[in-house]
Amino acid sequence: MLAAVVTFAGSLLVALLAVTLVHRVVRRIGRRSALFAGLARHAHRPALAVAALVAVQLSLGVAAHGDWRPVALHVTGIALILAGAWLLAALLVVIEDATLARIRVDVSDNRHARRVHTQITLVRRVTVVVVSVLAAAAVLMTFPAARAAGTSLLASAGVIGAIAALAAQSLLGNVFAGVQIAFSDALRLDDVVVVEGQWGRVEDITLTYVVVHLWDDRRLILPTAYFLKTPFENWTRTQSALLGTVELDLDWTVPVEELRQELRHALETSDLWDGRVCVLQVTDAVGSFVRVRALVSASDAGRLWDLRCVAREHLVAWLRARHPGALPQVRVRELPRAAATAPVPAANGSSDNRVFGESADGEERVQAFSGPEQTAPSAQPVQPR
Known part of the structure; x- marks a missing residue:
């Protein structure tokens, strides 16, 4: 002992x-x-x-x-x-x-x-x-x-597997969806996504659920199968740089060319702009208002959000200070016609009024969104009867 x-x-x-x-x-x-x-x-x-x-x-x-x-x-x-x-x-x-x-x-x-x-x-x-x-x-x-029980259960493994698959169909579906998400590159950690109308960042991906950290520090928890069955926006799928819009409904008397120059001045003085896109266009002119859309770019989603707010605030303040008559208003009397000698800016006078073309980024967008060139059919001679 x-x-x-x-x-x-x-x-x-x-x-x-x-x-x-x-x-x-x-x-x-x-x-x-x-x-x-x-x-x-x-x-x-x-x-x-x-x-x-x-x-x-x-x-x-x-x-x-x-x-x-x-x-x-x-x-x-x-x-x-x-x-x-x-x-x-x-x-x-x-x-x-x-x-x-x-x-x-x-x-x-x-x-x-x-x-x-x-x-x-x-x-x-x-x-x-x-x-x-x-x-x-x-x-x-x-x-x-x-061991004896395991040997006897091997004969009925098919039936047991079918019963288990039916009982855990939802769980197994989420597990397979998690593996597919991991290796399909459709969703990654830290991706910026828009799901269920909410904007946030992918914080965690497990085999059964995905945690999205929303912009206001809430957490949205979704099953992994959701991202295979439901369309969602992935803002960082290929790159983090994004385009954003700022839309204003203004009066018909708004000086578009001056507003365009002011937008560029505002972006050039901001460290949020990445220098790629600065475009201002009139996208609608129906009824009592003219809709002006400013298209801006930033290096990531957070900077883009702040840049849109900064551009919107700057344009509103500039219009109130310089052209208060261009703010939205409902007319109760007919205004006098503009003088015939008023200068009209040329359609191609500035590259800031073109989304497609006129700049390096615009030319790339033309190549990305244009279809294959169509060859015009040659004219066939008309045969005399």
Whole structure:
């Protein structure tokens, strides 16, 4: 009995000392390596548990005698399976964290980085679930009765699978949708989206639901299957730069060319404008008002929102100060006709009145939205009768 106790204590002490020494070495290396730092942080406790259980199992197999030995070995084996699954899951998490640390998302063009982050995050959750399921199955297979039951259940696995699929149809649909979203590149972490009439940023993507951080700090939680069945707007699908509009209903006497020049002046003095698009057009002139639309651009959705507000406030203040008669009004008497000598701006006098053409960005938009060139059919001679 004394020999068994000494063997048990000695093997356990050796195992713990070995793991402690390895942990100190790994932690020292981790000062210069993110991978080893993650190992020291996540794998230390599961490694201690595995080492201790291995020492206990070896001691029981060598020095233990009696009727309690098989039960102790069985319990130790189950604990060793669970501790091994814990260690494997920790190692997978360390590898995934090290991969994520090498991919930066704090850069201007982070579309590829956000895609990889989304995929690795979902793969991490899938691997943890798979390891847990395999560990549970391994524990059950240590019981003879469970092995016999498993053999008999294999014959009816098809029926059980069909029943389980029907019972968990919604859950499985969301799981498959989450995997499809991760690898189809339709939605990524930090994408700016518009869903259910709400504007926000994708904060988290799980196997069953997606969390959208709305602009007013609310969270909109949607099932992953929603993004495969319902159309939604993704403002950062290919790039973060966007175009935005500012519309004003004004009087017919509004000086359009002066307003156009004032818009450009306002944008050039703002650090929110990215310098790509500055266009002002009259998009409607029906009834009592003239609708003027200003088209502006910014490097991301947040800057675009602020830039639209700044441009709108500036134009309204300029009209009130310089041309109050151009503000919306309902006439109760006929105004005198404008003088015949009033200057009329040329249609092509400024590039700020064209969305398509006249500028580098406009030429690119022409190529993007124009269809293939049509070749005019050659004239056929008329045959005399």
